[in-house]
Amino acid sequence: MKGIRTFICVVTMLTLRTLASDITPLVFGGFTEGMPAAFGDFNSDELTDVFVVLENNKAVEILLAHEEEPLLRQAKDRLRCVFSNSHITSVVPGDFDGDALMDVMVTTTFKRTEQDTDTTSLTNVYILWGGANHLNCTTDEDSPVIQMIGQPLAMDYNQDMIIDLFGQNKKKERMFWIFNKDRSVAHTAIPMYDNISREELSRPHAHAFLDLNHDYMADLFITTPTQFEVWLGHENEPKFTYNNTIKHPENSKIIGQSLFVDVELKGSMDLVTPVCAEQQSNGNCKGAALMVYSEGQWINLQVNFKDDAGNLWQFYLKQGSRYTNVITLRSGDFNMDGYPDILATLAQENVDHPQSFLLENVACQSGCGKFKRSYAIKWTALSPFRNGTAMAAFFDFYQDGILDCILVTYNGTHYQAGAFKNSLDYDANFIKVMVLTGLTNKHSQMINGRVGKKRRTYGTNLPGPSISYKTTTQEGNLRHGVSPQMPQSAHFSLNLPYTIFGLGRTPNFVDSVTVGLSNNSRCWTQIIPNSQMVVIPWPVNQAWKWKAQLFVTPSKLILMSVAALTAVCGMITVIIGVLHWKERQEDKKERLSESHRFHFDAM
Numbered sequence: 001m002k003g004i005r006t007f008i009c010v011v012t013m014l015t016l017r018t019l020a021s022d023i024t025p026l027v028f029g030g031f032t033e034g035m036p037a038a039f040g041d042f043n044s045d046e047l048t049d050v051f052v053v054l055e056n057n058k059a060v061e062i063l064l065a066h067e068e069e070p071l072l073r074q075a076k077d078r079l080r081c082v083f084s085n086s087h088i089t090s091v092v093p094g095d096f097d098g099d100a101l102m103d104v105m106v107t108t109t110f111k112r113t114e115q116d117t118d119t120t121s122l123t124n125v126y127i128l129w130g131g132a133n134h135l136n137c138t139t140d141e142d143s144p145v146i147q148m149i150g151q152p153l154a155m156d157y158n159q160d161m162i163i164d165l166f167g168q169n170k171k172k173e174r175m176f177w178i179f180n181k182d183r184s185v186a187h188t189a190i191p192m193y194d195n196i197s198r199e200e201l202s203r204p205h206a207h208a209f210l211d212l213n214h215d216y217m218a219d220l221f222i223t224t225p226t227q228f229e230v231w232l233g234h235e236n237e238p239k240f241t242y243n244n245t246i247k248h249p250e251n252s253k254i255i256g257q258s259l260f261v262d263v264e265l266k267g268s269m270d271l272v273t274p275v276c277a278e279q280q281s282n283g284n285c286k287g288a289a290l291m292v293y294s295e296g297q298w299i300n301l302q303v304n305f306k307d308d309a310g311n312l313w314q315f316y317l318k319q320g321s322r323y324t325n326v327i328t329l330r331s332g333d334f335n336m337d338g339y340p341d342i343l344a345t346l347a348q349e350n351v352d353h354p355q356s357f358l359l360e361n362v363a364c365q366s367g368c369g370k371f372k373r374s375y376a377i378k379w380t381a382l383s384p385f386r387n388g389t390a391m392a393a394f395f396d397f398y399q400d401g402i403l404d405c406i407l408v409t410y411n412g413t414h415y416q417a418g419a420f421k422n423s424l425d426y427d428a429n430f431i432k433v434m435v436l437t438g439l440t441n442k443h444s445q446m447i448n449g450r451v452g453k454k455r456r457t458y459g460t461n462l463p464g465p466s467i468s469y470k471t472t473t474q475e476g477n478l479r480h481g482v483s484p485q486m487p488q489s490a491h492f493s494l495n496l497p498y499t500i501f502g503l504g505r506t507p508n509f510v511d512s513v514t515v516g517l518s519n520n521s522r523c524w525t526q527i528i529p530n531s532q533m534v535v536i537p538w539p540v541n542q543a544w545k546w547k548a549q550l551f552v553t554p555s556k557l558i559l560m561s562v563a564a565l566t567a568v569c570g571m572i573t574v575i576i577g578v579l580h581w582k583e584r585q586e587d588k589k590e591r592l593s594e595s596h597r598f599h600f601d602a603m
């Protein structure tokens, strides 16, 4: 009786767990004060940790990811640094000294409050050097390694897998800051090569480091107050040369943060920009639209911002607010159909109540011209998170290849971290690819990996590689998708250090996966779906030596088949056992009666 009760209890718990989409306690335990600022695997255990800002933007802390709940926890020896005199504006993890261990770049301003919108104040850059399990907090807040105007873009200028920065110096000149193995020298500043003087850079900006012309060399996308510039990357000096300019979309008062997405799933990156045709008197957005730049022109994706009740929504924008002081989009394939979807924070007109929504990539129904895709706002996709959210970003909590969401709820006074579990109602396949720097550390110890002891795999958070795949769908069509790895880093862009491609229900092998960086590329063929591929591109210029490790995640369907098979086997064993026992009993009886007969005959 007790056994049955326990069984019922377990079944109910399991059902509830799969139905519940708000998994905040399972993810954060009780600690929801940290505001997500960046993602990266700090302690090299292949689980993506979350870098948060807390204590009113005065402290940065790393929440380490675990396989058991709570999934994100503060470390025993807290990985936390405090900046008592300044205000943290961004956090960018990466290896800034080439020792293969992740460091953390923090930018701050000396302005005291979030409401202070003085944009002339300088940005201070600090590097917190990382050991495998500790973080060296900066001792001198008054001497940042760099002072600049606006936030920097993390990139790799000289292809040595040590992260460098791009931005503008105090004189408003465009500069690259090159980091090296010697922490004491810190960096070299190189002005951007140019033959004519260019516009000042935007603040905030949506600069990006990704390959735009398919030569596997990351290029530079620069945002200025009136236009976008594309600079092509080269192996030799000058590292970047001006290529072309894209004017901002016409009739747009406000330009949000641009994003690069393979909207049509054609194997090329489209520039997607949120805009507002007008600005409300309080500075908020009016006339929201999603624009895509395709073949030399801007196309309005005709997103319907009216909900089912007829209310009109806008991109939420509020000066001096947390996360929503710029319009930021984040992309990822939420429903695993291959087409990248978008997360955005909206608000109804004249209502000061932000809410994040999923914009699903759908086939364009009418009036689309030559662009075949559009976005449809899924008003209930993130429920039960319906009572105010300032931010939503994609994150894979259970390493099952399904993108969940990490959110920040906001009730008008208080911000809190939240977690949403994406429960897909069908068994979709995926492929997850992560490109590491490939740097190694001689002092590396063995750690308990997911399968026994193993060496640490080092150096996540490499900006710039392009990752693409080709596969054949069940209908026999060729599908080609591409995604850049970590093209943006500033202004809480919250890029994941890996890429997940949804494959829909295609159970076939993926024909090929191609990874390209620093003018080199390597293609791997016949990849098993539902596998996680870790690429170690070392040596950088000898692509044939690059390695790929595959971890296969069994899909729900396979697990269910295994369970069913085990149950059937068990049942058969029991039946065989019973039959066997019966037969033996009968044999016994027969033998007994036979012996009786024998005695009888003998007489």
Ligand SMILES: [Ca+2]
Pocket: 094, 095, 096, 097, 098, 099, 100, 101, 102, 103, 130
């Ligand atoms: Ca390092």
Ligand SMILES: [Ca+2]
Pocket: 155, 156, 157, 158, 159, 160, 161, 162, 163, 164, 178, 179
């Ligand atoms: Ca470098």
Ligand SMILES: [Ca+2]
Pocket: 210, 211, 212, 213, 214, 215, 216, 217, 218, 219, 232, 233
């Ligand atoms: Ca390129």
Ligand SMILES: [Ca+2]
Pocket: 332, 333, 334, 335, 336, 337, 338, 339, 340, 341, 361
């Ligand atoms: Ca999708």
